[in-house]
Amino acid sequence: MPAISTEAKVGLFVLIGLVVLAYMSFRVGQPGFGLKRGYDVSAVFDNVSGLEKGSAVQMAGVEIGQVESIELKDGKAVVKLRIRPDVRLDRNVRAAIRTHGVLGDKYLEVMPGSLIPGEKSAYLKEGETIQYTERQADIDRLLSQVTLIADDIKNVTSSLSNTLGTPEGEESIRKILYNVRDFSENLNRVVARNDENFTEMVTNLKSASKEMERTFAALSQITDEVNQGKGTVGTLLKDKSVADNLNKTLAALNDISKKINEGRGTIGRLVNDEETVDNLNESLSGISRYINKAEQFRTFLSYRGEYLFDRSDAKNYLELRIQPKQDKFYLLGLVSDPKGRRQTIETTSNGVTTTTTEYNQDKLLFSAQIGKRFKDLVLRGGLFENYGGLGMDYYMLNDKLRLTFEAFDFGRGSNRQTHVKGYGEYRLIKHVYLSAGWDDPFNTSTSSPFVGFSIKFEDEDLKYLLTTSPIPR
Template structure:
């Protein structure tokens, strides 16, 4: 009887021991997963919305789990303070000016806190810091954005359907292109004309190139103008002479205009003779008087020739003139 009691006690003790071992292994396993026994420091972040974040959720830095969420509590004014356990081995990599945001593992996975950013100049966290936060889109916000995009897509699809119906019905320019054969033929004719114009342009370009090559040919006028400095000097001299001649012609024209203006003016003798009728009549009368006086003088000289007092003088003069004439004739005849 005592042997059976001892055996039962041993079995019970064995099961209790095994249960305790399993319990201890479970505790250590869960503690290792939750980083409960790893050396850590605490940092805080204040969010206006944690989007379902819970105590015990993971904290990631650069895609690596570095801690867990220790506590979540209200901080007044609808703000929520989240305290995080951060492993000391990750402490040196997280900077004091780093930022934190609430994210999720995948699209609908568990919530977590993501720590990112920071500059080397800020130094590593030491514990007790309040990290800056960035508002992240919640699932509801993403669903609302997706719903808005769906509405926009429906509107675009509706518009495309309307456009396609108008194309099928031949409405508008594009519809007419699809259904109107005459318009198609007109466009085909226009395209043919454009091709012809393009060929003509190409031909014109080739001819211009040939003409340019001819201009560059040695011995041509264009080549001489470009390369022969003497031709350019002569042209410049000729242009200068033409300019001088033009200036002289302008001066001559100006002088003629001045003379013409003087002829039309009554302030000079010639203009007075041309424009003043009374002066012209006086000049005519003076000329008539001179002619009359000349005729009377001729008559007086003729009368003097027949006067006995001057008759010898005029005869002597006539003989001298006759003698001079005969000497001149004789000299002319002796010249071979």
């Protein structure tokens, strides 16, 4: 048997994998494949909960189509059904929502309706609506009501059985029955004896109602007189001088409020004085300025790691950015460079001075910068990794992308060039950034392209720590 090459084995394996994947996707990916044809009818229900797009439509247990869509119209659910073309539905079919088993899926059952005598049989056509739908029995509601009823019945029966089930209970019931019989006998006797008295009472009531009729007539006469201005109450309501007095009082009130407006009197002066307003305004603006300051003041902490390809090593940056105003910030940073801090040592032997450069790897580098932002451009200056320098950031895409250029360590001794660094940083998601660029291209031993990632977040606690200490305005 000839040996099968590695490539052939891998190729065959990949092929098998793809075929299996294609087969599974095909089986799963096309629910109701082949039901593209057919016709649509709709049915309206009060409640279709549990029914979904793709649910089965059955008739006599045979699947004849599926639910195409469910829409809400006038507070009712309109279900559109796609029916197989070879199935014809009578115009008077009924539709109902049913469940497979207790916990199974919901499906839509279509049942043949009873033929109305004399009506000609016809079939549902595309777009027509099934006329008769059954309300879905809400199992939950049903069950809970049944439970409540059962509870009540149980309570009644249990108390009944408590009272009646015992010998005492039987005795007392017997007594009650005797009492009832006695009572009704007595009642009969009383009614018979007082027959005359009742007749008299009814006559009295009759005469009393006549008396009341007369009283109402008199009352109506009194109200007529008041309307015409007769009597005390009539005069009070109809006299003109009363209205005049009221008018005068109102005018005086008017006068007082006018005086306040013009700044006369104590209240007037207080209300109308410009100084008061100024004072008030100033204290309000003072408060808001302090709040603004605290609002504007922001601090950010960030960590950035950069992987330097040509040095196969990583540089780490830890930075605190204090931003007292929107367009101004201070940057404090710690940098760990695999190369370490450069130290120049001069040694003099035999009159010849030699300068050697050493790197101390244990030492961290420091950055301290001040920056100002002009629209999308930021200029920075200060200490960069222990050396003086300048930096420039340009923000693009709503601050999502930052292009940065830095130049520092201009002096660098005799044999070294200015340290230049250029890179772009892109915000991948909130707080997480990716960066790529070139570090120190002019010095061959440290020059390297790099990729990095950084995490930045705003620190509220630091901010309040810094703002609660007094800030000069």
